[in-house]
Amino acid sequence: MxxxxxxxxxxxxxxxxxxxxxxxxxxxxxxxFICSQFYTKVICRDIRARNKNVFITFDDSPDKTETPLVLEVLKKHDIKATFFIIGEKAEENIELVKEIAGQGHVLGNHSYSHKNYFPLRSTKKIIKEIKKTDNLINSVRLSERIVFRPPFGVTNPSIAKAIKRLKVYTIGWSLKSFDTVTKKRERVLKRLINRTRPGDIVLLHDPVKNIHIVLDKYIEFLKKNNYNFETVDKLLSNE
Ligand SMILES: [Zn+2]
Missing domain, CATH: 1.20.5 (Single alpha-helices involved in coiled-coils or other helix-helix interfaces)
Incomplete structure (x- = not known):
């Protein structure tokens, strides 16, 4: 007892x-998990089921060695993509950022510092970072509605408050390539080919070494399967 x-x-x-x-x-x-929509509204895919659209996006852009190779592949296939730039890196490679925009690609905001502690910053500091990169994007090409993707895809109350205050459109993804995790490029390609569905927003990183080789083959696959290539700004008309 x-x-x-x-x-x-x-x-x-x-x-x-x-x-x-x-x-x-x-x-x-x-x-x-950015697409859990727990803290803030996030666009994660094209929900218009009838369209066989795919949205290729790059994070942590630009990189002075790899980005030009990625641009070459996109140009070869006559495809437009979305580049989420880190403000600090963009400032150091401003000519390259102008080249990205000049080729008709969309520039998105991926914070200014992309520091590991970004999610722990105060709302005030997060707002400052987003604004600083927005200004940089606008200095290259004036955009009415700039899209934002939080570093690491992490959202929390401070980031959500900043997003709400700035009224920015937040973009996630529905297909992650894991290109920063594995060095085996064929594994990345296989994953993308096996998992792509209509409406997917695909996450890649243009600074990853030799990612342009994967990209080239992936685009060939998508073209063969009659996918349309779109940039994420097209999804804002649904909002
Ligand atoms: Zn990132």
């Missing part, structure tokens, strides 16, 4: 910790 009594007394404590673990898990999923 004594043992049973002791056991019963632990139940409220166990319940508290289970609830806390569940709560923290929900917060984690909401933060780490």
């Amino acid at each position: 004594l043992i049973a009594g002791n056991f019963m007394s632990y139940i409220p404590i166990a319940c508290f910790f289970i609830t806390l673990a569940l709560f923290l898990s929900i917060l984690f999923i909401g933060s780490a």
Whole structure:
């Protein structure tokens, strides 16, 4: 009886910790999975089912060695893509950013610093970063509605507040290439080919070494399968 009594007394404590673990898990999923839409509205795919559209996007742009090679491939196939630029890197490679825009691609905002602690910054500092990169994009080509993709795809209350205040359109993805995770390019290509569905927003990184080789083959596959190539700004008309 004594043992049973002791056991019963632990139940409220166990319940508290289970609830806390569940709560923290929900917060984690909401933060780490951008398309959970937990903190803010995010455009993650083209929901117009009848269109066989695909949206190729690049994060962490630009890179002075790899980006020109990516641009070459896009030019060869006459395809437009979206480049989410990091303001700080863009400033150092402003001619390259002008080249991206000059070739008709869309420039998106991927913060100014892209520092690991970006998600931990205050709303005020996040707003400052977004504005700084917006100004840079506008200095290259005036855009009415600039799209934003948070670094690491992380959202939280401070980032959500900044997005709300600035009224920016947030873009996620529906297909992740994992090109920064594996060095095996054929694995990246295989994953993209096996998983692409109409309406997908595809996440790639143009600074990844030799990503243009994957891109070339991937575009060939998409063309053979009658996909249309669009830039993410086209999705804003649905909003
Ligand atoms: Zn990034």
